[in-house]
Amino acid sequence: MNINCIKKIGIALGIAILPSVMQAQHYLPLASPQTDYITDLALIYQGGVHRPDWSAEQIAPYVYRRQGRKTDFLFDGFLFIEFKNGKGKDYSIGYEKEHGGKEEWSWLLDRNFEQGKAIHALNDVLSGLVKKGIKPVRKRKVVLTLPEPVHNQKDWGMLNGEMLSFDNEESRFQACKWYIDDALNRWRKAGLDQLELAGFYWVAEQSTGGKTLLPRIAGYIRSQQMKFYWIPYWKAEGHGNWKTAGFDAAYQQPNHFFNEKVPDSRIDEACDFAKQHGMGMELEFDMRVERPAFERRLTAYIDGFQKKDVLDNGAMAYYEGGDGIMKLAGHKDARMQALYQKLATIIAGRQQKADAYYKRRKGGKRE
Template sequence: MTNLQKIAAFPLFLCFFITSITACSQELKHEDNEEDIIFKDEPSTRELKHYQAIPNDLVLIYDGGAHRSIQWNKEHFAPYVSAQVNGEENWLFDGFLFLEIHDGQGRGFASGYQAMAARKTEWENLLKNYFAKGNGIHALNEQIEEVKKAGKVTGEFEKRKVVLCIPEPIPNQTDWGQLNGRSLQFFKKEDRLDACKWYIDYAEQLFQNASFEHVELIGFYWLAEEATNSRNLANDVADYVYEKKYDFYWIPYFNSDGYSEWRNLGFNVPYYQPNYFFSESVPYSRLQEACNRANKFQMNMEIEFDDRALKSKGWGYRLTDYLDVYEKNGVFDSLKVAYYQGGDAFYKLSQSENEEDLALYQRIIHLITQRANKPRIDQ
């Protein structure tokens, strides 16, 4: 979603965001001025290490807002858990990132998405949704159980890896709520950090209480896709994440403020968004440029598409472009890949009766299963 789109929805933010470049994985309509790009490749004082096995293929699952019409039940997860390749059932995505940008009722989980910032109650409800019976992580675990019981999948099973988003404590918010009888004020860095620590602890507690058999919590994802409001906070959040032996994920958008500084910001599992899919004004060369930057700054890559990739919408060629350029650059051989799918575009491709949709779906699952049958990529 570009910041200009956010502005259109909320005129209150017009003056503040009018100079921003872009934001999350939605429609992108700006042209880049390469002369304005400042690459920062400063040495990091933080030792770069990883605490968990990082998934090869991490699919983004947007859920938790009242505006969402998709129910992530067991049946909806089925095409993501396993698929038939060459007549044999194979395990598919090995990682699932659960995230949400706003609650659908006027409260945003990161800067710029809504006129009002999410409070403690919205943060808590977001996690409760992910751990609700029959939804989210429970549904994913149940679908894996069903596939395992059927006994048709070839290859050894490894627990599927779950990453949970951390909402951004939006600067200067004063109505977030209380911790230990104290009202938090987000003009104070220590209060912003305390909110994040509370959220991480609560997520960890819910995961432990659920006693999932087939999934494991491996990390947390910083929802803010630029460093603007995180430079003096992300490192401290990272310390707490690493203290608990989790990894800290980040997926900044193309030319995002601070994307090349991910080490110094405290993250240890970064991906890069090309933001090519969403506007035909973005040239094909964007994909190669994104690969070049990812190589320079040692980042993984994101594939982006939404319902427009379906034949009926006519933009499948742009998803094909990602696959072509990524294969040419060896992305599937040497990097981790995150998959932004709008809502559930991958599900729709898998269920389509159109030959072009199914061919695109088959190409994706072949790429994923080929990686699964190779030794795990070293991070």
């Protein structure tokens, strides 16, 4: 129904239709400068000692699929995400009793940029394909976790000769700025020729305490020609006001898969909310998908996203338990192998749309 029809209905009923109601609603687009043209963003849980090493072999199933002589490229965005170090300290409130300080923040970047693993492994996989004459139309993008400077933390560490205490916004901002600068400097030195750094991800899944801090961080990130990303949980504080908070792109978690008491209607509700607020959507599962009841819950996402037009037109992020795609790709069970192929086919199809858009936008020139 177009805006003129809505106006006529309002006049007939004696109702004033607000401009916000009349605005066309749409998801965060499948291919958009808002996301730095990331269409499918894989959440790679990496950093903590309890995570996979993310060798080239482990990350390859996220990069491409081989079918006979054909290579399908899969995820075009890789969020290296972490919320705790696995040694008793966290990067966002609520996961451990103690919060990571400057030492733990720097250690996380050490892990991200470790040779032969994680980001370097991703670059190695792509370089190996290029040597075989197989190259994606677009470079793959990386997003790095930005830890949360937890309010009132007193022991973060020294910066410019001063012990930072997070009971004030300036100290919280300066810690984030230091981390962003360190990450950018490491990226410039890393020689990751097959990748581009797209930006940073706010690891806190709600915006509590960030009303003025987040826009400052967002402004600094944009001053470095980077993007600021966020994936709030369902009904998290601030999830509908993500633009005001300063984020460039936000994806809505439905939080449906994990709780069998949550009805499939949650997926429809989350999609409607995301469309109303210009957000992308997150597809969610973990290896409980081996159980038929949970496989049906994942299928509900796929069916719901198809019905609600997310698969065709919306940007997507993918939570898969930290290693789900890897495990499905190498699974011995034919049903799980088929599930990997189903997901890969969906992602590959979306990537073909994004590639076609890129070629039109760039006149067919490769990056």
